[in-house]
Amino acid sequence: MLRKLIYLTLIGASSNSLDSAEVDFAHEVVPLMKKHCIECHGGGKSKGGFSMNTRALVLDGDVLELGKPEKSLLMELLLTDDEDERMPPIKKQKHPLAKKEIDVFRRWIASGLPWEEGVTFAKVRYEPPLKPRKVKLPQGVVGAAAVDYFVGKTMRKQKTAMPPLADDAVFLRRLYLDVTGLPPHENARKLLAQGKLDRAAAVDRVLSNDRAYAEHWMVFWNDLLRNEFAGTGFIDGGRQQVTGWLYGSLLENKPYDVFVRELISPVKGSSGFMKGIKWRGSVNASQTQEIQFSQNVSQVFLGINMKCASCHDSFVNQWSLKDAYSLAAITADEPLEMFRCDKPTGEIADAAWIYPELGQIDPNLPRDKRLAQLAELMTHPENGRMQRTIVNRLWRQLIGRGIVHPMETMNAEPWSEELLDFLANTLVEKDYDLKAVMRVILNSDVYRMQMEQVKQDVAGKKFRGPVRRRLTAEQFLDAIRSTTGVWPEPDGEAFRKKGAKGGQLNAVMLAHGMQEWDARPLRASFTKRGLLQAALGRPNREQVVTSRPELITTLEAMNLANGDNLALILRQGAAALIKQHAIRDKLIRHVYAVALTREPSAKEWSIARSLAGNDRSADGVEDFLWMVFMLPEFNYVN
């Protein structure tokens, strides 16, 4: 009966569909869907919670019964005279869909919703370029101005208003915390107070403070390279630090291509990264040191998630088990058998590089030579992926959110391809000088924009301004210690070496013309993780970490409110400040100046004095310090 009905309604339809109720999905249905449905129910849109991107999604929508158009809500919605109900929702026309068109949908449902494999209305995944690309700039626009040019272009396209620029005090605190991890230096604050701050000179000054820069960026690189002073693996030599090598490299501002080459094809002191962690006992096949190498080299240098592919062909990207193992095989001493989900496949992986368009590894060479080949391929001038990955990370550190975001999906579309390409090209033009790239960003107006008022942590495709970033556990402690002047004593494996006076770090410092470590301050980046830093988000560095949590949870807040560690730091700090400042007002002024780069307001003066002003004991000063250090203004780069 139904069949007959459909047959009758088909009179006047195209001849090739006259023969049956069959429908030609690609030629009949797809054009109609594109014309009437996809705008609201396809791509990124799913109005009413209904998407037609795939057959499964159409079925999930519960709007039809297969084979039974007469019982399907979808047909009802197409046919109804009720304008509020009717689809597509165009009020004026009586029936926005022609009878013939409605009939196509009827046949489509009747014949069981045929779909062609692979057809999706979901947005086509972005294909990132591998090689560097030239960018077009108006004549005379270079450096920081180019950053502003591309960001301005994006914001105009987005129709987003340009945020106003922050004042110099805000700029200065940002600059120091971002580059050195410390609050602005006294000299800079003096210039600021005198209205004589030259921003470009300030940028040059922070970047030339090699030691402060290195000691701050240790945190970023330690997280990325899984470098710790204690933890899993150290006890039986299953893990090695790269601390000395890293510190020296940052002090020298080692060109990034050399830096990467030395991590892949190790020199003295840099092998800890590529060797990874040898866990005691048996591990899953996807956690062997060779596979760790494959995962970490791809994640850190290329922003590729190889973790899925080290067990089976990835569901989330294009990488296969073979890719993961080929990369792993480069560092394997013996033929490397592939395991699929922890089960041997009997197949041996050949050492190979994942972007053959740049060159290839000779699997017959000895291991050291293969690693050297990989180091060359990774830093090949045509490997734009590696360049884009690092400049994107730098942008994230200085602006708060990546041009590609999140950091781990360098396959995703950047909000400005041109900006990403420009910064990558800058890196190469400046001979892989990371500080030179930072200088370009730091001197831009974009860097000085007021922070975006973020409402959610959404991985947005848009740029609306820099994003407020939380001080790392290390920055938080260093900022407190800068304020109080009380720094911890050297401690930990980094400084020790059996039978020797100094450890790895002391050796590096002597080699760079510094005194041994008794010269303070000892930054938190060189102390062990400890409970307080752990509570404030310093990771255990068994996994690569590219960005830390941005929010402070109740439990963290409780640590700040009642933790013994912070309490001790405040007590010692209060005692030291009382010694330095006989007059409490001076003490209060000093704390505001260092911690917040400003003077207290009149009201703040009175609050501060009520706590710290007239107390003979140190308790009041301790509580005053706590109050300042709990302010969001203190806890974020604003």
Add this chain to the structure above:
Amino acid sequence: MSNQWYDESRPGLTRRHFLEKLTAAGAATLLGGAPRLVASEKMGQPEATADACILLWMGGGMAAPETFDPKHYEPFNVGTPVEKIISTFPAIDTAVDDIKIAQGLENIASVMDRATLIRSHYQADLGHILHSRHQYHWHTGYVPPQTVAAPHIGAWMAKVLGARNEVMPPFINIGQRLEGHGESEELKAFTTGGFFGSEYGPMNLPYPEKASQAVKPPKGMSADRFAKRYKALQEALKHSPQGEGISDYHQESMLRSIDKAHRLLGSKERAAFDLTLEKKECYDRYNTGRFGRGCLLARRLVEAGARFVEVTTEYVPFQNWDTHENGHTTVQKLHQQIDVPIAQLVKDLEERGMLDRTLVIVASEFSRDMIMEGVPGSKAKDQSRAKTTVIKEMKHYGLHRHFTGGSSVLTFGGGMKKGALYGATADERPCLVTKDPVSIEDMHATMFTAMGVNPTTAYEIEGRPFYATKDGQGKAVKGVFA
């Protein structure tokens, strides 16, 4: 029981219906950029049959045939073909005539007359068994990956219902270490408030015996001084020249956290975190291990006003319920860990007159089977570490494959029936659900409904509605309500 609203099938996805939702959303705009409530305003929230929920999580895949759904028992004998084995524990009687459970759970058996035992829970086939993915699914109602961070069901309750006692953290998570093992990052991914923000996320107390440290004021600080210091901070915030910047969600969230911390630290409720205040004989009864102590802590926290408490036997790859080999021996130990504390928790709640308003749920991400991985027809790969066709040694004896086709959920109190059995699985392999199947969505809808949260409650995030149960489709299981 006034939960008639779910007697009506959900209206179809018509445009009008959606427009109605949008109108409701317009009226319900919240402050501060929080996700907007978009649905359920009109439908209303059901009348709660429970005020608090304790989820006892058997992390790693609790085998139903070895616990609450015993089948044909085959003792350990070298040479036994593995396909003969469905259960490795004999069945024992319980306080309810027609309910039998596995040997080793005698104490739980004795309180079965307070329970509703659901034997027809089942999970989605995700193609490949990955505990963290299945646990993500069970804890959020959504299969990862998701384009937005899905909130934990505890976070939903925290968000929609708030705290029972505003001093207490509404959502407390006991026993799971989130650092230091292979899948901890994946566990962190669902142990979170998700897009609701960290405010609604869990207070994590991995070690129950150390919980009190988390709520003590600093050493040597008087309550007065502690309060004065905090008051000064509030004043300073009010007068901060950057005051206008406070609307940023980073900062706002920080302030809420500090506020919550202080309310708790200054409260009498913090005594609830201190297990040393418990009578010794009571402590000793619960003290079968971290899980047992966690049950005791959960009881104390719920007594003090917590809304949602999860206690886990702890998921660590290849440990506890994650038996890839030596299943029988391991489960024997797990029985010892859970039997007394679960029964004692039920009795304690009852004695305090709280059981009727406290929903206790014992659940796991899936069940296990001797030979079947996933469900019949699944592409899931065999992950057993004790592969054999006949039993040769003790290591081979146990349920070493992950089975998603039928598992048990044990519930007590909170408006559920007493001494009832719901659903069934086949007696022979594959032990699939044969009667009254309960999906994760429906299980959640049941829990939400008991707690007074409409399963179609939705918040708008990134321009689309996100529902308490997947697409608002979860339906409470009427048959389990008293």
